[in-house]
Amino acid sequence: xxxxxxxxxxxDETKEHIQTLNDQxxxxxxxxxxxxxxNEIFRAAHSLKGMAGTMGFKRMQRLTHDMENVFSEVxxxxxxxxxxxxDVVFKCLDCIEGYLANITESGDEGTExxxxxxxxxxxxxxxxxxxxxxPSTAAKEEPQAAEKQEAKSDAPDDRKKYLSIPIADFExxxxxxxxxxxxxxxxxxxxxxxxxxxxxxxxxLVFKGLENKGEIIKSVPxxxxxxxxxxxxxxxxxxxSEKSLExxxxxxxxxxxxxxxxxxxxxxxxxxxxxxxxxEETDNKKEASKEQKSEKKDDKKAPAKSGKPVVNRSVRVDxxxxxxxxxxxxxxxxxxxxLVSVTGVMAGSDQSFNEQxxxxxxxxxxxxxxxMKVRMVPIESVVNRFPRMIRDLSKKLNKxxxxxxxxxxxxxxxxxxxxxxxxxxxxxxNSADHGLEDTIDRLxxxxxxxxxxxxxxxxxxxxxxxxxxxxxxxxxVEKIKAxxxxxxxxxxxxxxxxxxKEAVDLLFMPSFSTAEKITDVSGRGVGLDxxxxxxxxxxxxxxxxxxxxxxxxxxxxxPLTLAIIQAxxxxxxxxxxxxxxxxxxxVEEIPSDEIKYVHTKEVxxxxxxxxxxxxxxxxxxxxxxxxxPELEDDDSLIVVxxxxxxxxxxxxxxxxxxxxxxxxxPLGKFIRVPKMISGATILGNGEVALIxxxxxxx
Amino acid sequence: xxxxxxxxxxxxxxxxxxxxxxxxxITYIDNIVRLMPIxxxxxxQPYFLGVxxxxxxxxxxxSMREKFDLPxxxxxxxxxxxxxxxxxxxxGILVDEVKExxxxxxxxxxxxxxxxxxxxxxxxxxxxYNDTLISILxxxxxxxxxxxx
Numbered sequence: 001x002x003x004x005x006x007x008x009x010x011x012d013e014t015k016e017h018i019q020t021l022n023d024q025x026x027x028x029x030x031x032x033x034x035x036x037x038x039n040e041i042f043r044a045a046h047s048l049k050g051m052a053g054t055m056g057f058k059r060m061q062r063l064t065h066d067m068e069n070v071f072s073e074v075x076x077x078x079x080x081x082x083x084x085x086x087d088v089v090f091k092c093l094d095c096i097e098g099y100l101a102n103i104t105e106s107g108d109e110g111t112e113x114x115x116x117x118x119x120x121x122x123x124x125x126x127x128x129x130x131x132x133x134x135p136s137t138a139a140k141e142e143p144q145a146a147e148k149q150e151a152k153s154d155a156p157d158d159r160k161k162y163l164s165i166p167i168a169d170f171e172x173x174x175x176x177x178x179x180x181x182x183x184x185x186x187x188x189x190x191x192x193x194x195x196x197x198x199x200x201x202x203x204x205l206v207f208k209g210l211e212n213k214g215e216i217i218k219s220v221p222x223x224x225x226x227x228x229x230x231x232x233x234x235x236x237x238x239x240x241s242e243k244s245l246e247x248x249x250x251x252x253x254x255x256x257x258x259x260x261x262x263x264x265x266x267x268x269x270x271x272x273x274x275x276x277x278x279x280e281e282t283d284n285k286k287e288a289s290k291e292q293k294s295e296k297k298d299d300k301k302a303p304a305k306s307g308k309p310v311v312n313r314s315v316r317v318d319x320x321x322x323x324x325x326x327x328x329x330x331x332x333x334x335x336x337x338x339l340v341s342v343t344g345v346m347a348g349s350d351q352s353f354n355e356q357x358x359x360x361x362x363x364x365x366x367x368x369x370x371x372m373k374v375r376m377v378p379i380e381s382v383v384n385r386f387p388r389m390i391r392d393l394s395k396k397l398n399k400x401x402x403x404x405x406x407x408x409x410x411x412x413x414x415x416x417x418x419x420x421x422x423x424x425x426x427x428x429x430n431s432a433d434h435g436l437e438d439t440i441d442r443l444x445x446x447x448x449x450x451x452x453x454x455x456x457x458x459x460x461x462x463x464x465x466x467x468x469x470x471x472x473x474x475x476x477v478e479k480i481k482a483x484x485x486x487x488x489x490x491x492x493x494x495x496x497x498x499x500x501k502e503a504v505d506l507l508f509m510p511s512f513s514t515a516e517k518i519t520d521v522s523g524r525g526v527g528l529d530x531x532x533x534x535x536x537x538x539x540x541x542x543x544x545x546x547x548x549x550x551x552x553x554x555x556x557x558x559p560l561t562l563a564i565i566q567a568x569x570x571x572x573x574x575x576x577x578x579x580x581x582x583x584x585x586x587v588e589e590i591p592s593d594e595i596k597y598v599h600t601k602e603v604x605x606x607x608x609x610x611x612x613x614x615x616x617x618x619x620x621x622x623x624x625x626x627x628x629p630e631l632e633d634d635d636s637l638i639v640v641x642x643x644x645x646x647x648x649x650x651x652x653x654x655x656x657x658x659x660x661x662x663x664x665x666p667l668g669k670f671i672r673v674p675k676m677i678s679g680a681t682i683l684g685n686g687e688v689a690l691i692x693x694x695x696x697x698x
Numbered sequence: 699x700x701x702x703x704x705x706x707x708x709x710x711x712x713x714x715x716x717x718x719x720x721x722x723x724i725t726y727i728d729n730i731v732r733l734m735p736i737x738x739x740x741x742x743q744p745y746f747l748g749v750x751x752x753x754x755x756x757x758x759x760x761s762m763r764e765k766f767d768l769p770x771x772x773x774x775x776x777x778x779x780x781x782x783x784x785x786x787x788x789x790g791i792l793v794d795e796v797k798e799x800x801x802x803x804x805x806x807x808x809x810x811x812x813x814x815x816x817x818x819x820x821x822x823x824x825x826x827y828n829d830t831l832i833s834i835l836x837x838x839x840x841x842x843x844x845x846x847x
Contacts (some may be wrong), residue, residue, distance in 0.1 A: 327754065330754065331753070331754040334754060575737075575738065619740075620740045621740045621741065622740075665754075665755075665756045666756065667739065667749055667756055667758060668749065668756055668757055668758040668787060668788060668789065669785075669787035669789075670758055670787060670789045670841065670844050670845060671739060671742055671743070671746050671749065671758035672741075672742045672743050672746075673739065673742065674739075674740060674741040674742070677739065677740070680737070680749060680756045682751045682754065682756070686734075686751055687735050687737060687751065688735075688737040688748075688749050688750065688751045688756055689737065690737065690739065
């Protein structure tokens with residue numbers, strides 16, 4: 001069977017398992033006796049091993065196998081969890097992640113054997129062993145299997161669904177014959193995890209695995225039905241084989257996402273029934289219906305039993321398909337805008353026609369909102385790796401710290417989510433490395449010994465705000481200024497007149513790092529400027545507020561979505577441009593003679609604030625618009641005041657064309673686009689208008 | 699990829715600039731559309747006229763005349779925009795006229811050595827069709843050149 005089609009699912013699932021392991025091991029570190037956690041870890045490690053084996057990633061399988069063994073021992077109470085074990089497991093997870101990265105990139109796990117990690121794992125195991133009773137790692141599988149078997153022997157009869165399967169005479173004969181030949185007849189009911197997406201594929205792997213070991217004489221539902229995925233989460237079968245029960249069970253349970261194989265040597269029903277075939281048949285029917293009922297009952301019971309939440313009714317969708325859908329919705333909005341503009345021209349048009357147009361407008365708006373919601377992903381998927389990172393940093397930097405996160409369920413557009421991870425990570429590292437003081441210093445200052453880093457996310461109108469804060473030393477403005485002067489970024493005079501805010505903003509300049517000691521955690525001089533660029537590239541902004549001695553907060557604001565925004569349409573020398581509404585403060589009409597010059601630059605004084613003026617026609621390489629001769633004496637300018645953080649600028653335009661919901665589109669791959677143009681949009685009449693990124697002009 | 703020496707027949711779209719005829723391998727052509735309003739993009743490569751909207755997709759349009767340093771000419775009713783799809787992205791090329799589609803045998807196309815006209819660097823060969831000469835344009839080279847700028 002070609003497994004490549006499952007590669008994507010394998011990668012996704014492996015990621016999930018690694019995440020689960022990271023989370024659970026962190027919990028385990030705090031509560032070493034939490035048996036639920038150990039079980040959870042064991043399950044995830046076991047699935048990882050199975051999946052890697054199925055996909056043929058031998059090295060990854062080996063590593064996960066050894067890791068699973070360690071947890072098997074932990075579960076059996078033979079090993080106590082201590083810091084060393086947690087460390088080696090984390091190391092192990094990093095190695096698995098390494099494999100996964102290779103697989104994602106090339107479809108191959110690479111050649112790194114990670115012998116050192118495997119050795120440490122085995123050392124841990126060896127220590128636990130009571131005088132070499134289990135010399136090889138392969139043998140270690142057995143106590144675990146045996147233990148499982150024990151658990152299984154008291155498995156309730158309703159898990160043994162094969163008991164209710166009617167068996168035809170010829171099947172009985174075949175079983176009888178096999179028995180006489182000294183072979184075993186096994187009956188088994190295989191349960192697949194309810195979260196499994198490819199039930200049929202898993203079942204197929206079970207069949208394939210058993211093919212060489214024996215003969216499957218009957219399966220319920222039929223093989224065909226199973227292949228077509230017409231079954232619930234379990235299937236039963238009868239197998240004739242020479243192999244031992246454990247071996248068969250092992251083969252089945254080695255397939256990933258198989259929850260359990262309830263298996264036992266089958267007692268062939270007495271042949272007495274042979275004489276009453278008719279009765280049996282009706283019995284069969286009854287039993288069959290009974291079986292169905294019990295199956296239904298089982299379905300309801302199963303989730304309750306395992307204590308897991310009911311599986312979400314959800315589907316995985318390729319992000320590209322969503323993009324396509326989004327594009328279609330965008331096109332629909334454009335078409336609708338076109339229709340609206342046409343009806344505007346047709347004066348006195350039919351009343352009912354207008355009503356239909358309005359109806360269409362409502363639908364497209366709702367459709368757009370729904371599609372947008374589909375694309376929204378909770379930031380949890382990004383931030384859930386941070387607790388582990390902070391733990392590692394805490395060890396590495398030898399500072400005690402904890403991470404408190406709130407608002408992990410805040411949702412952002414998928415495209416934003418994909419990009420936001422690195423910048424956030426960088427800010428957290430910064431807080432851990434530069435923000436928090438050393439533990440000794442903290443104690444001297446009378447602060448709590450354990451430093452606190454917070455990550456708070458919340459929605460704020462059309463934006464999502466993420467705050468990364470620490471209760472550390474805060475930023476020393478004078479130190480930054482001194483550093484900037486030393487580096488030649490600013491002159492001493494400039495430094496003197498610089499506000500604290502401006503000085504803090506220096507941190508976002510390229511190659512600016514104030515850390516006195518450069519660590520490999522942060523302070524490589526690439527940092528906050530990259531963070532800033534990335535966030536601005538996503539249409540957001542980042543701000544810092546700091547109080548010396550009390551801590552620093554980085555505030556990141558991101559747009560909810562990138563695809564559709566509200567914009568002000570303007571006319572500049574006869575060309576139409578869109579200005580994103582979220583950066584506009586006001587629109588003013590300014591008499592020409594109120595324009596003053598400061599250092600040869602045009603400024604206006606608007607209610608006490610001096611604001612620089614940008615003539616958009618010059619920036620955009622356009623001739624100034626010709627003045628309407630009739631309005632000769634009306635010598636005033638229309639100025640759109642835009643903001644970026646605390647800074648403002650006035651953009652001079654010729655005419656306001658109104659507010660509009662616009663769909664942002666890229667300008668194509670081959671054309672070089674200046675920084676001030678952030679994209680393009682399609683107007684109601686089908687023409688293209690460019691979107692001006694006012695942030696680049698402030 | 700255009701230099702395969704075999705007897706394969708290929709179809710070419712024939713364009714005209716003044717008296718010169720150019721051919722483009724038809725497999726690169728996604729669409730041929732009539733002239734439509736082009737939105738200027740400031741501060742871009744000088745030969746890019748701007749962008750158009752083709753069924754919801756924004757496509758940059760370049761002027762072949764500008765790129766090949768040919769004299770400026772007003773657009774006419776015959777002016778067309780050739781939409782070329784290359785590496786998953788679109789680019790439009792404004793041409794004076796699209797004449798026809800011809801089938802040429804690779805053997806009928808002679809390799810050119812360099813010449814003084816800039817356009818020559820984008821020509822892989824010269825084909826003969828009904829006694830007229832057709833310069834075969836090298837689309838990958840043309841686009842690589844745009845991307846490297």
